[in-house]
Amino acid sequence: MSSFTDPRRRGITGPVLTVVAAGTALVLLSSCGDGGKGTRDEGVASIATPSSTVQKTADPDAGHVRIRLDDNQQDINRLWDAWTNCLHEHGVPGNQKAPAGSPALKACELKYPLQPVEMDPAxxxxxxxxxxxxxKCMNRHGIKSVVSNGNWGLVSGDSMNLPDFDKYRVECQVKSFSAGG
Known part of the structure; x- marks a missing residue:
């Protein structure tokens, strides 16, 4: 479990979970989703945590919340908000990094949004x-993107402000990373 804070607290407000500035002016993006079918409930129930009867398994990710390939930025923000709210409820003040191994991180571990299997190169x-x-899909929609360091990235972070950016990001992500894509 990582001890870093919500990416939005580091000034990252785009529709991605992680934005890494490379030595060049590229913005590398990585987004999440579990590729599940159907639609996500719009209420808090969609951020449900596993019951207390869940037993430890060999899968360290079992029970974690996952961001889906088809989640829009509002869906992603809701998941991150649930995690940061949990940290706050367990004594981590706003905008502060939770210390590694802290009780707050342990208590909120299952609410930490994980990347989907489809977006995991391993x-x-x-x-x-x-x-x-x-x-290719993003470029077809006029959002200048490149492959860099094995990930997709934007030529300019300003592209995140383009009309319909989130719509095209979701559409392209589902089409590009889904099993049948």
């Missing part, structure tokens, strides 16, 4: 194909 053998497809 778990998805088609990840590189998905990255290339994502870049």
């Amino acid at each position: 778990a998805n053998p088609r990840y590189s194909d998905g990255v290339r497809a994502m870049v």
Whole structure:
């Protein structure tokens, strides 16, 4: 479990969970989703935590919340808000980093949004194909994107302010990283 704070607290407000500035002017993006079918409930119930009867398994990610490939920025923000609210409820003041191994991190561990398997290069053998497809799709919609360091990225972070950016990001992500994509 990582001890870093909500990416939005580091000034990252785009529709992605992680934005990494490379040595160049590229903004690397990585987004999340579990590729599940159907729609997510719009209420708090969609951020449900596992019951207290969940037993420890060999899968360290079992029970964690996952951001879906088809989640829009509001869905993603709701998941991050649930995690940061949990940290606050367990004594981590706003805008502060939770110390590694802290009781707050332990208490909120299952609310920390994980990347989907489709967006994990180690778990998805088609990840590189998905990255290339994502870049092509975004560029087709006028959002200048590139492949850099094995991930897709924006030529300029300003692209996140373009009309319909989130719509196209979700559309391209689902098409590019889904099993049938």
